[in-house]
Amino acid sequence: MSEKGCIKCGSTETGTKDVAMTGTGLSKMFDIQNNQFLVVFCKNCGYSEFYNKKASTGSNILDLFFG
Template sequence: MSQKGCVKCGGQETGTKEVAMTGTGLSKFLDVQHNQFVVVYCKNCGYSEFYNKNSSKASNIIDLFFGG
């Protein structure tokens, strides 16, 4: 049976942040930040993963981080 937790340290506590980033080409030149992500990070070691905000369901993001 696999144990759930951070893939780097096994920590069980996570935090989340929302970030926006520019794309390439003209959007980068004009500083248009239309790419939105949810960052899930381990509160113990800081390991982070980015999830596309538009395609990820908020209730499942933590499960994805833990490998669920």
Template sequence: MATKGCIKCGSTDAATKEISTTGTGLSKLFDVQNNKFLVVYCKNCGYCEFYNKEASLASNVIDFFFGG
């Protein structure tokens, strides 16, 4: 049976942030931030997971993070 909550500390208090990063090659050379990620993190212990922003929605990612 799957437990709900952070896999590190069990807390159910999570939040999300968006980040952008450069890739490799010319995008790195010219500092073009073309990779976008959604970061889901535990507010209690700081554990985080990164998800490709184009492939996920915030609510679905949080459900996945908590084993829902």
């Protein structure tokens, strides 16, 4: 049985951050940050994955990150 962890380094230590980004067109021109994401990152090597906050819950995202 193989252990699960970061796909880059194998570590199981993670962190999360909420980030917001502008889109294109008018939202970029007026700096309207209407795209919100949850970032799951490896605390060892820094590998990160972005998840749309509207798509799923935090626990499901951690499951996706570790497989």
